[in-house]
Structure formats: C-alpha cells, structure tokens
Amino acid sequence: MENIKNSRRNFLKTSAVASFGLALGISGFTKDASLKKISAAILKLEINPFIIIDTAGNITLVNPRPDMGQGSTQAVPSLLAEELEVSLNKVLIVQSDGNGKYGSQTSGGSSSVRELWLPIRKAGAAAREMLTTTAAKRWNVPVSECRAEDGKIVHTTGKSLTYGELADDASKLEIPKEPKLKEAKDFKIIGKYNQRLDVPERVTGKAIYGIDVDVPGMVYASILHSPAIHGKVVSIDDSETKKVKGVLQVIKTERTMPHRTSEAVAVVATNCWAALKGKKALKVKWDNAGYEKSLNNADYFAATTEAAGKPGINFEEKGDFSAKFAAAKEKLEANYETPFLAHAPIEPENAIAHVKDDGSVEIWAPVQGPDWTLRDVCGYLKVKPEQVKINVALLGGAFGRKAYHDFVLEACHISKQVKKPVKVIWSREDDISQGPYRPGMLSHMQGFVDKGKITGFHHHTIGESIARQVFKGLKEDEADSWIGGELSIENSKYQFDAASKVSWTNVKTDIPVVWWRSVYASNFGWGQECFIDELAHLAKKDPLKARLEILPDERFQKVLNTLAEKANWDEKLPEGSGKGIAVFKSFGSISACCITVTKKDQGVRIDKVVSVIDCGYYVNPDNVKAQTEGNIIMGLTAAIKDGITFTNGICDQTNFHQYNILRLNETPKMEVHIVDSGSVPGGVGEPGLPPIAPALGNAVFAATGKRIRKLPFDINNLG
Structure with missing residues (x-):
C-alpha cells in the first residue's frame, strides 16, 4: 500500500535525504527507440527508466511498464539484476508515474522485454562498470582485478566493498555509453527458471490492485450509461435513488472516448453498495435515435x-x-x-480521481500506461503535466482495455463537480456492454x-x-x-x-x-x-x-x-x-x-x-x-x-x-x-x-x- 499512497516524487525526496548515491538514467542508450509507427498522429515514445542505488546499498528500479499479469515486475528487474550481479530479491520496484523523463511507460504490444532488453541491461552494466572503477581507484589496483558479485565489488585478494559504500563516488563518474554486456552463456537469471517473487502476495490476497485502493475522504460513484452507448439523457427521475441511505448526489456526467463523448448519469454515495443500489433505483429516459443503424x-x-x-x-x-x-x-x-x-478482465475498470480547487489533480488507477493517462487527463482538464500526479496500482487483467481511459476521465469529471476524491467502479455489465x-x-x-x-x-x-x-x-x-x-x-x-x-x-x-x-x-x-x-x-x-x-x-x-x-x-x-x-x-x-x-x-x-x-x-x-x-x-x-x-x-x-x-x-x-x-x-x-x-x-x-x-x-x- 505504501507504493500506492506515496508518490514517486515523495520517494525521490525521501531517498535524497538519506544520501542519494548513484542515480542512473538510461535515456542515452535509447536514442531513436520507438514503438511501432502507424501514422504521423501517433506519438514517438522513448524508453527512459531510472536505476537508483543508495548509500545503504538498496537498489531501486523505476519500472516503466505496469504489471497487468504479464509479469513485468519480474521480467524488468531480472534484466537489471543480471547485469548488476545481484539476486532478484535485492531489487525494489517502484512504478513510474507518467513523468516524461521516464519515457514510454505503456504496457502493450508485448513490448516490455523486447523494448527494454538493451536499455535496462546497458543501464545495469554501466552501473556495474562505474562501481567497479570506483573500487579499483580506492584500492589503487587494475580494474581487471575486480569483479561484481552479490551487491559487492570483490578484488582478487578477497577484499570487497558494497555497492552502498561505492555509490556516492561512483555517481560522480561519467556514464559509459557502451558498457560491456554479459554474454548469454554467462547468464545466471535471464533464460532461467526463477521463482516469481510477486506471486505469494497475489495468491494470498495481500497485493493491492486498483479496485483495492482507498483514499481518505473519498466518495463512490456508480454510473448509469446509455444502453445504446451514445444515447443522450432526456430526463432523470432520481426520487427513489435519493431515498437510499448513503446516496449524496445524482449528477449528469459524461464518458469521453477518443472518437466521441457520450452522456451518462452518476450516483455518488458514501459507500460502493449505496451507489450501486441508488443506480438500480434510478430512472433515466434516453434518446437513442439513430443508433439502431450505426450500432448494428x-x-x-x-x-x-x-x-x-x-x-x-x-x-x-x-x-x-x-x-x-x-x-x-x-x-x-x-x-x-x-x-x-470484449476484453472482460477479471478486475473491471476503476479509478480514483481528485480534482482539487488549486488546479492540481491526483489519480489512482490500474492503467496500462501512466504516460498516456497523464496525457489524456491533461488534455481533458486543460492542465499542465506538473499539476497531475498518477499513481498506478496492479492491474487485474487488461488485454488492451485499460490503455483506453474513458473510466479515468469519468472519475475526473465527477470529482470536479463534487469537489472530493471520487472512486468510480464499472460493473461487469458496464464492462461488457459499453466497450470498447x-x-x-x-x-x-x-x-x-x-x-x-x-x-x-x-x-x-x-x-x-x-x-x-x-x-x-x-x-x-x-x-x-x-x-x-x-x-x-x-x-x-x-x-x-x-x-x-x-x-x-x-x-x-x-x-x-x-x-x-x-x-x-x-x-x-x-x-x-x-x-x-x-x-x-x-x-x-x-x-x-x-x-x-x-x-x-x-x-x-x-x-x-x-x-x-x-x-x-x-x-x-x-x-x-x-x-x-x-x-x-x-x-x-x-x-x-x-x-x-x-x-x-x-x-x-x-x-x-x-x-x-x-x-x-x-x-x-x-x-x-x-x-x-x-x-x-x-x-x-x-x-x-x-x-x-x-x-x-x-x-x-x-x-x-x-x-x-x-x-x-x-x-x-x-x-x-x-x-x-x-x-x-x-x-x-x-x-x-x-x-x-x-x-x-x-x-x-x-x-x-x-x-x-x-x-x-x-x-x-x-x-
């Protein structure tokens, strides 16, 4: 829960106070890297995650690819751990937040390993070389007599220094542009059967998915969408809905999709069940004229x-x-x-949005890409990227659906009206009958x-x-x-x-x-x-x-x-x-x-x-x-x-x-x-x-x- 409630910015701030050590960006290794191009309208997205080694020897990877079940929280740190010569349990994962300096952060197109294969490994190899060079200088010995092993640099005599002891000095060196990568025959992690360290929490229910996230002071919204998807609201009868204990408001809202915006009605309540019960009691008359033909x-x-x-x-x-x-x-x-x-992921679409009076916005959601989410929220609310904070939770399945942010923008629209953090949870019926x-x-x-x-x-x-x-x-x-x-x-x-x-x-x-x-x-x-x-x-x-x-x-x-x-x-x-x-x-x-x-x-x-x-x-x-x-x-x-x-x-x-x-x-x-x-x-x-x-x-x-x-x-x- 700590990774969900604490922002990436707070993490970096806390790390800096504890003596930052070596922070290594890898944008230099990914020049001209991009996802598939389909037209001039598609953005070119460059990969740019960060590796952090603090003076206590803690190794943190800012993972640029959210985990929706494909295993990015195992695969990406494996690439780093291999080149850094550490075990997987020594790498802490922090999810990126959509900030542009992290580059492409969207899980999709089976891209996590194939796009990060060289950049992450090069970053790990560069860090290893910098740490090795630093140790050799301290000992006044040739670099060739030093090797990386289990979070330490070891000399042929047996003496050693931990990565934490070397991190500050190593951070002052120039980052090698072409560090030497390990040969496949020397791999200890890549290509091998390794226990998934993230599985125990997931099978015991301890893992935090988007639908589990709780924010102080939040309210819940259940949304009634038009059966014809693009239908327009003619009238709303909320008399029975307002009798439901816990219902706070009934408001007209909107669902913004890339190709058009549709009208909807939201029931806002103090708890999820009240919002759902209020939605069932709601009577809305829709104008579905014309969609009998276009949705057929x-x-x-x-x-x-x-x-x-x-x-x-x-x-x-x-x-x-x-x-x-x-x-x-x-x-x-x-x-x-x-x-x-339909995609029908086990976890339906959900998001928490808090649109604040000062213009800042905070999002908690299981999305496939915090970068695309940031882009869409900024475009929708007409705010700047520095005003938006994206917190990405684990995704209970997605298959492409959670890179389409209509549900996030719905939460933003409702939060802006009720002036509180709002949690929107789609029902299974919404998920299957509304698309995309x-x-x-x-x-x-x-x-x-x-x-x-x-x-x-x-x-x-x-x-x-x-x-x-x-x-x-x-x-x-x-x-x-x-x-x-x-x-x-x-x-x-x-x-x-x-x-x-x-x-x-x-x-x-x-x-x-x-x-x-x-x-x-x-x-x-x-x-x-x-x-x-x-x-x-x-x-x-x-x-x-x-x-x-x-x-x-x-x-x-x-x-x-x-x-x-x-x-x-x-x-x-x-x-x-x-x-x-x-x-x-x-x-x-x-x-x-x-x-x-x-x-x-x-x-x-x-x-x-x-x-x-x-x-x-x-x-x-x-x-x-x-x-x-x-x-x-x-x-x-x-x-x-x-x-x-x-x-x-x-x-x-x-x-x-x-x-x-x-x-x-x-x-x-x-x-x-x-x-x-x-x-x-x-x-x-x-x-x-x-x-x-x-x-x-x-x-x-x-x-x-x-x-x-x-x-x-x-x-x-x-x-």
Whole structure:
C-alpha cells in the first residue's frame, strides 16, 4: 500500500535525504527507440527508466511498464539484476508515474522485454562498470582485478566493498555509453527458471490492485450509461435513488472516448453498495435515435461483405495479382469473419480521481500506461503535466482495455463537480456492454496453386480501423499500416512465386473499438492460416509441407519442424479424429500451433493443443509458457464462445452468462515448447494467440470435412 499512497516524487525526496548515491538514467542508450509507427498522429515514445542505488546499498528500479499479469515486475528487474550481479530479491520496484523523463511507460504490444532488453541491461552494466572503477581507484589496483558479485565489488585478494559504500563516488563518474554486456552463456537469471517473487502476495490476497485502493475522504460513484452507448439523457427521475441511505448526489456526467463523448448519469454515495443500489433505483429516459443503424452487427458485416466485392486500397503487392488470379486454372476465393470481442478482465475498470480547487489533480488507477493517462487527463482538464500526479496500482487483467481511459476521465469529471476524491467502479455489465471492443473484421481471401504449389495469395482486410477511430490517424485513401505488422511479406515470410497482395478497406462504425490481445493478428491470423490450409488441400499437399514450401525462412522452418515433432504430426489417427496447424508471426515472435480434435455427437471434442514459440531471448521460460497457455485459453474462447453482437443499437451481452469464457472442465491438454533461437527478444504476452483459432478450424476440417469460415462457432453442433 505504501507504493500506492506515496508518490514517486515523495520517494525521490525521501531517498535524497538519506544520501542519494548513484542515480542512473538510461535515456542515452535509447536514442531513436520507438514503438511501432502507424501514422504521423501517433506519438514517438522513448524508453527512459531510472536505476537508483543508495548509500545503504538498496537498489531501486523505476519500472516503466505496469504489471497487468504479464509479469513485468519480474521480467524488468531480472534484466537489471543480471547485469548488476545481484539476486532478484535485492531489487525494489517502484512504478513510474507518467513523468516524461521516464519515457514510454505503456504496457502493450508485448513490448516490455523486447523494448527494454538493451536499455535496462546497458543501464545495469554501466552501473556495474562505474562501481567497479570506483573500487579499483580506492584500492589503487587494475580494474581487471575486480569483479561484481552479490551487491559487492570483490578484488582478487578477497577484499570487497558494497555497492552502498561505492555509490556516492561512483555517481560522480561519467556514464559509459557502451558498457560491456554479459554474454548469454554467462547468464545466471535471464533464460532461467526463477521463482516469481510477486506471486505469494497475489495468491494470498495481500497485493493491492486498483479496485483495492482507498483514499481518505473519498466518495463512490456508480454510473448509469446509455444502453445504446451514445444515447443522450432526456430526463432523470432520481426520487427513489435519493431515498437510499448513503446516496449524496445524482449528477449528469459524461464518458469521453477518443472518437466521441457520450452522456451518462452518476450516483455518488458514501459507500460502493449505496451507489450501486441508488443506480438500480434510478430512472433515466434516453434518446437513442439513430443508433439502431450505426450500432448494428448485421448492417456492419453486410457492409464488410459488400466491400469484399470491390477493390481495396493496396498496402503491398508483388506482381499483378488480379491478372494472374483471373488466368489461374486452380484457384479459390472465400470470406473469413471474426466478431467484435470484449476484453472482460477479471478486475473491471476503476479509478480514483481528485480534482482539487488549486488546479492540481491526483489519480489512482490500474492503467496500462501512466504516460498516456497523464496525457489524456491533461488534455481533458486543460492542465499542465506538473499539476497531475498518477499513481498506478496492479492491474487485474487488461488485454488492451485499460490503455483506453474513458473510466479515468469519468472519475475526473465527477470529482470536479463534487469537489472530493471520487472512486468510480464499472460493473461487469458496464464492462461488457459499453466497450470498447476488438473490432469485428472480414478477411476476403483469394489464392491459386500451380503444379501442386501455392503460388498466389491475396488478403483483403476489411473493417473498422483502430488507427482511424482511436488516433484519428488514417486518411481516406490510405491503408491501415498496422496490417503490415502481421501480413506483409517482410513479417509473414511467405513467398509466393507468381503474385501476392495485401489490401485494405475501412468500414466505419460507431461501435467503440480498441486493441485486444494481439490486436489485428487475432483477426487476420484466422483468415490467413485457414485459407493457406484450403489452398494446400487444393494443391493436394499436406498442410505442413505446403507451408514449408513457401516459408524458406530458417526460424519459421525450425518452429514448424519442432511443432511437427512435438505434436507427432505424421501419426495415423483413427477415423473421426483430425489435426490442424497454423503459424503466425506477431510482435517479433513466431508461434505455431497444432490442435487435435475428435468427432463427438454433432460436434467435436478438443483433445490436445501443442504450441511452439520462438520469441528469441527471453527472461523466464516459466513465464513464456504461462503466457502461451493463457493465449491458448483466450484463443479457444474467441473461437468457440460468444462474440459481442448489437441489435437495434444495444449490446446483446451483459455478463458472463451471455459472454462465456472457457471453463476449467472444458480446457484441453496443453503443451508449450520454446525454440531457443538466440534472436533478439520478441513479445510473449500476445503472439501465442493468433494461431489458435485457425489451427482449430483446420483440425475440424481434417476430422469432419466441414470448413468453418465464421467465428465464433458452436463446437458441439457443427450443423
């Protein structure tokens, strides 16, 4: 709780009083580093965390990536501890607060390790060199006779000095620009199984999540949103609400999203239960005119299907695909559809905001990025960054949802009116029925084969653009560049001898969208890998061999061959059973999956899932496997459970009884295997998901002969 209640500024102030020692910023190591660029409207975010070593020898890492379950509070300090030659339990974690000097602070895009791999290690190595140099000077011995070991610098004679004893003098040295990093063969922490030091508090309930945070003098707000999301308030009848003990006020408020602002009504009370009870008693008349059409699944997907019959905007093309497709003798064409999906993190959206009379603002919230939160709060309240303090708690899941700050801005709006710290907690119904969602997408696929080989391939991606709706960064005549992150030849490595093409059509909607675990890769992996399977069968080729033919890249080959071995791809299966495979690269990692199914009554049973991932260098293999297992569960859920649908402007799903997730008794056997390629680190939290649905679809075809092209589908009744 101390880390939540004490600000980063207070921490630094307290540390300074205790004799600061060595404070090492690493911005010098990250020049020109940035997250993926999707348009000029997207900010370039540089990584810039800090390492602090005080005179008592305490080592503090300002962690720039909030932990939402992906393990950043283990992974990031592991990089530092490795180079500093200390054990993990000697590194104290303090979460960054959004201050610009810490650079990029958003957990997303599976970026924590792959973006911090060199900067954090270089910072640790630089600190080690500075401490070693300081000790050598004190002893008047060559640096080569000194080594770092367990928080000390040790001389060949056995004498030693602790980091704390050296910190002040070391801080006066110039920071080495290119410190020598440890070689992989010398790693003691990175790549090894290490106990997660953060797990005991989480499983015993001692860990503090956003929903647990308490601030003196705060009140609670429960918000009634329009069933049609963007509906307007016509009238409010709060007569019954005000009879509820503990209710203080009923106020009209607003929900500010990147693409528009919607009206809402908040019940403010002395406690959470009173606010909820008051909300249930509230009667609001809404004007939902016009949203029956703009918030409608059937109309949206009808528009995507219509777009499939027209040319899209080219993102990439090799050869004249249209001409060669027209002339091809053996060809296929099909549409693959993926639904809107809610994130549904276990901890729903919540935030505490205190907008004070002096213009200062303090936020306590489980957000994926304090830097983006700071930006959004400043823009919304028209205040300066130095007036805002962001306190980030642990996140009880997010999957992209908690980098969308509508719930934080709601708390700000209400606090400004009631002039108190206000805690807003969304209900599960709010979370599922209000969005934002993974966009529903259509993949219009075309391809052809020649002499038993897949030689032509076109992926026409169709749907709403996150870049357009969230960032307003997409022109009408340009393709969404995020599709290239997964489907370009440079990324996918598929080589088609005759022609290939990736195109885009933006079908707009008022349904709010944002990234969802693995972003577009979960949409487009379905179309790409199922259609590759279709073309393989058209070519009368084994689906694995057909892929190996058009994937000359060594890493892809190793992943697929490892999958074939671990999943026993060539084994003869009994009638009614089948295996399906898929491979996809996203966020710098290659993941492949093989799923085995067996006919059961009118459907199939999922028997086993084998996943193989090449994520380059990684920190902890146990975490890689855990994240991949999570991707398997979420990928299967997205394939066979409920999607989000809208009828007459209103979301049809409100809670887990209508938006089901895979249950324990439905979970198949799982195996995860890691390919140690020694490549630069890729992501782990998301890449394991995209191959799951297509591997399942291909397995269903292998077992039943039925080709599934629309998600979700009923695995118990294939029709």
